[in-house]
Amino acid sequence: xxxxxxxxxxxxxxxxxxxxxxxxxxxxxxxxxxxxxxxxxxxxxxxxxxxxxxxxxxxxxxxxxxxxxxxxxxxxxxxxxxxxxxxxxxxxxxxxxxxxxxxxxxxxxxxxxxxxxxxxxxxxxxxxxxxxxxxxxxxxxxxxxxxxxxxxxxxxxxxxxxxxxxxxxxxxxxxxxxxxxxxxxxxxxxxxxxxxxxxxxxxxxxxxxxxxxxxxxxxxxxxxxxxxxxxxxxxxxxxxxxxxxxxxxxxxxxxxxxxxxxxxxxxxxxxxxxxxxxxxxxxxxxxxxxxxxxxxxxxxxxxxxxxxxxxxxxxxxxxxxxxxxxxxx
Amino acid sequence: xxxxxxxxxxxxxxxxxxxxxxxxxxxxxxxxxxxxxxxxxxxxxxxxxxxxxxxxxxxxxxxxxxxxxxxxxxxxxxxxxxxxxxxxxxxxxxxxxxxxxxxxxxxxxxxxxxxxxxxxxxxxxxxxxxxxxxxxxxxxxxxxxxxxxxxxxxxxxxxxxxxxxxxxxxxxxxxxxxxxxxxxxxxxxxxxxxxxxxxxxxxxxxxxxxxxxxxxxxxxxxxxxxxxxxxxxxxxxxxxxxxxxxxxxxxxxxxxxxxxxxxxxxxxxxxxxxxxxxxxxxxxxxxxxxxxxxxxxxxxxxxxxxxxxxxxxxxxxxxxxxxxxxxxx
Numbered sequence: 001x002x003x004x005x006x007x008x009x010x011x012x013x014x015x016x017x018x019x020x021x022x023x024x025x026x027x028x029x030x031x032x033x034x035x036x037x038x039x040x041x042x043x044x045x046x047x048x049x050x051x052x053x054x055x056x057x058x059x060x061x062x063x064x065x066x067x068x069x070x071x072x073x074x075x076x077x078x079x080x081x082x083x084x085x086x087x088x089x090x091x092x093x094x095x096x097x098x099x100x101x102x103x104x105x106x107x108x109x110x111x112x113x114x115x116x117x118x119x120x121x122x123x124x125x126x127x128x129x130x131x132x133x134x135x136x137x138x139x140x141x142x143x144x145x146x147x148x149x150x151x152x153x154x155x156x157x158x159x160x161x162x163x164x165x166x167x168x169x170x171x172x173x174x175x176x177x178x179x180x181x182x183x184x185x186x187x188x189x190x191x192x193x194x195x196x197x198x199x200x201x202x203x204x205x206x207x208x209x210x211x212x213x214x215x216x217x218x219x220x221x222x223x224x225x226x227x228x229x230x231x232x233x234x235x236x237x238x239x240x241x242x243x244x245x246x247x248x249x250x251x252x253x254x255x256x257x258x259x260x261x262x263x264x265x266x267x268x269x270x271x272x273x274x275x276x277x278x279x280x281x282x283x284x285x286x287x288x289x290x291x292x293x294x295x296x297x298x299x300x301x302x303x304x305x306x307x308x309x310x311x312x313x314x315x316x317x318x319x320x321x322x323x324x325x326x327x328x329x
Numbered sequence: 330x331x332x333x334x335x336x337x338x339x340x341x342x343x344x345x346x347x348x349x350x351x352x353x354x355x356x357x358x359x360x361x362x363x364x365x366x367x368x369x370x371x372x373x374x375x376x377x378x379x380x381x382x383x384x385x386x387x388x389x390x391x392x393x394x395x396x397x398x399x400x401x402x403x404x405x406x407x408x409x410x411x412x413x414x415x416x417x418x419x420x421x422x423x424x425x426x427x428x429x430x431x432x433x434x435x436x437x438x439x440x441x442x443x444x445x446x447x448x449x450x451x452x453x454x455x456x457x458x459x460x461x462x463x464x465x466x467x468x469x470x471x472x473x474x475x476x477x478x479x480x481x482x483x484x485x486x487x488x489x490x491x492x493x494x495x496x497x498x499x500x501x502x503x504x505x506x507x508x509x510x511x512x513x514x515x516x517x518x519x520x521x522x523x524x525x526x527x528x529x530x531x532x533x534x535x536x537x538x539x540x541x542x543x544x545x546x547x548x549x550x551x552x553x554x555x556x557x558x559x560x561x562x563x564x565x566x567x568x569x570x571x572x573x574x575x576x577x578x579x580x581x582x583x584x585x586x587x588x589x590x591x592x593x594x595x596x597x598x599x600x601x602x603x604x605x606x607x608x609x610x611x612x613x614x615x616x617x618x619x620x621x622x623x624x625x626x627x628x629x630x631x632x633x634x635x636x637x638x639x640x641x642x643x644x645x646x647x648x649x650x651x652x653x654x655x656x657x658x
Contacts (some may be wrong), residue, residue, distance in 0.1 A: 010440050021436065022463060025443040066427075073413055075608035080409035084402055087430050096448075098395075099428045101416050107350065111339045114354040119425075134351060247607045254611075277606065277613070278576045279404035282583075284606070 007094040008048040017044035067303055068116035070100045070109060070126040076247075077275045078290070079127070082144070085296035086125060093304065095122070106130035113141070123303035131187050142303045144295065146189045153311040155298045156190035162288040162319040163197030166242040166270045169286075169321050171207055173268055173328045175240030178207055179230075181223055181252065182244035183214040190316075194244050194272060210238065224255055231259065239267055246271035249285040253326065269326040283324030291317045336423040337377040346373035395425050396632055397445035399455040401433045405576075406604045407619070408456070411473070414625035415454060422633065424451070435459035442470070452632035460516050471632045473624065475518045479642040484627045485519035487645040491617040492526030495571040495599045498615075498650050500536055502597055502657045504569025507536055508559075510552055510581065511573035512543040519645075523573050523601060539567065553584055560588065568596055575600035578614040582655065598655040612653030620646045 010028070014021045017040040026033045027041040044050070067090055074080040087097050098121065102109040109130045116124050117139050124135070127144040135141045135152070147154045163180075170178055180198050184191065195211065202209040212226040230237040243249035249271030256263055263269055264286075274289030276282060294317045302311045323329055339357070343350045346369040355362045356370040373379070396419055403409045416426045427450065431438040438459045445453050446468050453464070456473040464470045464481070476483045492509075499507055509527050513520065524540065531538040541555040559566040572578035578600030585592055592598055593615075603618030605611060623646045631640045652658055 010443060011436055021439055021443070025447075028443075028447065073608075074403060074409045074416070075413055077406070077409075077607060080403045080406075080413075080608075084404055084409075084430065087403070087428060091430070097428050099416060099426050101413065101420070107340055110350055114339060114350070114357075118354075118357065247610070250606060250610065275607065277579055278406060278604065279402075279409075281576070281579065 008050045009094075010050075012048055013041065013044045013050050016048055017041045063122050064120050065094065066096050066098050066119075066121045067300075068098045068100060068112070068119075068121045068124045070102050070112050070116075070124065070128070072104045072127065072129065073101050074099075077279065078245075078273050081275075081279065082127075082292050082295060085292045086299060089296045089300040093300065095300075095304070102129070104129045106132070109133060125299045125303055129185065129187070140303050140305065140307070142299045144299060145191060146187075147314055150313040153302050153313060153315070154190070155295055155302070155315045155317070157290040157295065157319050158316040159190050159193040159319075160197035160200075161316070162272060162290075163194035163199075163242070164201040165197075165319065165321055166194075166272070166288055167198045167201035167205070167207070167209075169270060169327065170240035170242065170268055171205055173240070173264075175238075175268055176207065177238040178202055178209040178240045178242065179238040180209065180211040180242045180244070181213075181226075181248060182211070183218070183220070183223075183248055184216055184244060186215045191244065191272075194242075198242055220251055220255075223252065227255065227259065231261075234260075236261060236267055241267055241269045243269060243271045243285075246273040246275040246284045246287055249287070249326065253285065263326050264328055268328060270321075271324075271326075274322065283322060286324040286327040287322055289320050289322050291319065337379045338423075339379075341377055342370065342373045342379050345377055346370045392451050393449050394423065395427050395448075395450045396629075397427045397429060397441070397448075397450045397453045399429045399431050399438060399441055399445075399453065399457070401456065401458065402430050403428075406608065407574075407602050410604075410608065411456075411621050411624060414621045415628060418625045418629040422629065424629075424633070431458070433458045435461070438462060454628045454632055458514065458516070469632050469634065469636070471628045473628060474520060475516075476643055482631050482640040482642055482644070483519070484624055484631070484644045484646070486619040486624065486648050488519050488522040488648075489526035489529075490645070491601060491619075491648040492523035492528075492571070493530040494526075494648065494650055495523075495601070495617055496527045496530035496534070496536070496538075498599060498656065499569035499571065499597055500534055502569070502593075504567075504597055505536065506567040507531055507538040507569045507571065508567040509538065509540040509571045509573070510542075510555075510577060511540070512547070512549070512552075512577055513545055513573060515544045520573065520601075523571075527571055549580055549584075552581065556584065556588065560590075563589075565590060565596055570596060570598045572598060572600045572614075575602040575604040575613045575616055578616070578655065582614065592655050593657055597657060599650075600653075600655075603651065612651060615653040615656040616651055618649050618651050620648065623647075 010024050014024045019037055023033055023037050024041050027038055071079045071083055090097050100112040113135055117136050123140040125142050128146045141152055143152050143154045145156050214222055249269055271285040271287040274287050275284055298315055339353050343353045348366055352362055352366050353370050356367055400408045400412055419426050429441040442464055446465050453470040457475045472481055472483045474485050543551055578598055600614040600616040603616050604613055627644055
């Protein structure tokens with residue numbers, strides 16, 4: 001999978017011909033340059049088997065060399081980082097990325113899928129919030145995090161294993177009573193398995209746990225109420241919290257601070273995603289890190305597979321634990 | 330500018346015809362549906378003057394309805410948020426966005442500009458790190474934050490005014506000795522004016538100031554050294570710091586904490602950008618907020634202007650101050 005040779009770029013042609021990048025561009029675009037330069041560039045193009053962004057190659061093979069990428073937005077750090085990784089993988093293979101923001105709107109999403117089909121993209125990578133999404137059989141679609149059935153390949157983190165790992169790490173760090181907090185879409189999707197893995201681990205270890213789930217759009221104050229219900233004599237009933245996302249862990253850190261509860265001294269906390277401030281600085285919390293590069297690589301591998309070649313219906317990629325200040329270690 | 334009517338979408342056609350979105354898609358893609366449905370859809374298409382994503386319309390007018398957007402990456406929250414806004418503006422006008430990550434690499438950037446030209450995009454919006462960037466006269470290019478001269482329109486925040494505002498706000502909050510910290514590209518670009526505006530304001534108010542500038546890639550520890558040089562008897566020589574970006578303010582908050590200096594009690598701090606944790610939660614610091622939506626709207630307005638129509642060479646958009654915990658108010 002990693003061995004694929006990346007196609008030559010205009011820069012490679014310039015280097016091979018010993019001319020400036022602009023000269024290659026002129027030749028490729030049919031703008032006159034000195035005869036000697038033209039011959040050198042053409043020889044380099046032939047030697048390297050260069051196709052301008054593989055576009056000419058694409059035309060021959062009936063491809064557009066474009067993949068449509070549909071995500072709710074680029075505001076959430078998880079989305080923007082993952083789209084960044086997908087873009088890198090596509091560029092490596094000389095594909096271009098057409099980006100569509102769906103805004104969590106199922107109708108918009110469906111419309112963009114139809115449009116992408118109509119525009120003859122070579123594939124669609126979609127982080128969908130539309131469980132009824134329909135796609136023509138002519139276009140390869142890869143879904144991130146939402147399983148649509150055996151016909152549409154789905155790529156996700158090992159969410160179940162991640163939930164299990166979070167429970168294990170909290171217990172390793174000395175926690176004896178756990179809680180899990182979750183807010184998100186009530187629709188079935190892979191991240192729901194974080195809860196299943198967490199509960200299975202608690203039961204397997206014989207550790208008592210409780211949980212509180214909210215649906216998207218419900219006020220976070222319900223979590224405050226949940227914490228208050230389990231707060232007696234200045235102490236919480238649990239000493240370890242697993243939050244289903246880093247974003248939730250970030251919010252809960254603020255709530256706990258206002259309640260006078262110290263993290264990690266009084267209660268330890270683990271999130272899920274691996275989000276960092278400014279994309280690459282500190283982690284927001286100790287967390288289960290999603291393997292963004294691997295998710296992107298698998299999505300692109302599958303979406304560019306020749307038609308008819310079969311793919312697994314679900315690929316779950318291994319997650320890792322990383323310390324980020326909200327646990328003892 | 331704001332009055333532009335957005336073109337009808339497939340959804341509008343479905344609503345008008347009283348059919349499902351999938352039926353419209355079938356008709357548009359030439360897939361058989363019941364005669365009555367086909368007629369209803371065709372009538373709605375005609376009535377609304379619908380063109381599939383304006384693609385057919387584009388073909389007629391020699392347009393591709395695609396704009397190329399070139400940014401270093403989608404990892405920095407400033408970049409990802411701004412690209413998100415640009416995408417929204419393009420979608421509103423039924424344009425599609427082809428995204429290219431340049432990775433701060435001037436050669437890659439130049440190559441993507443050549444490729445975009447070759448692929449006949451209708452325009453290019455670029456946040457460039459290549460002061461020698463060349464672009465053909467046939468393609469409209471709008472530059473964000475880097476001024477290339479009178480031929481290429483540049484859109485930016487009012488960086489000078491923002492630097493001035495930061496100094497004023499620190500003084501309003503009681504600071505008497507200011508400092509400015511900056512790390513970034515040594516190439517001339519609009520954000521450099523933050524410093525000019527800051528210094529002009531200090532001089533106009535008669536407030537003493539000092540400054541420390543680092544070039545990209547230099548270690549942040551140089552700022553630690555700068556702080557230590559001006560740290561005597563447990564006190565800094567200055568009581569107000571203007572950081573050229575929120576990201577730098579975030580890092581300096583950590584440094585000051587390690588030195589035992591309290592923010593905002595001992596020293597107040599203002600950043601620049603308006604970055605928020607997880608895109609839409611808390612501000613990282615008190616800050617000068619860049620008007621992302623307005624920047625995006627202006628870029629798209631200009632890039633889609635008919636050829637030959639003239640544009641200003643530099644548009645600076647007003648910034649605002651927002652409290653984010655690192656100043657008294």
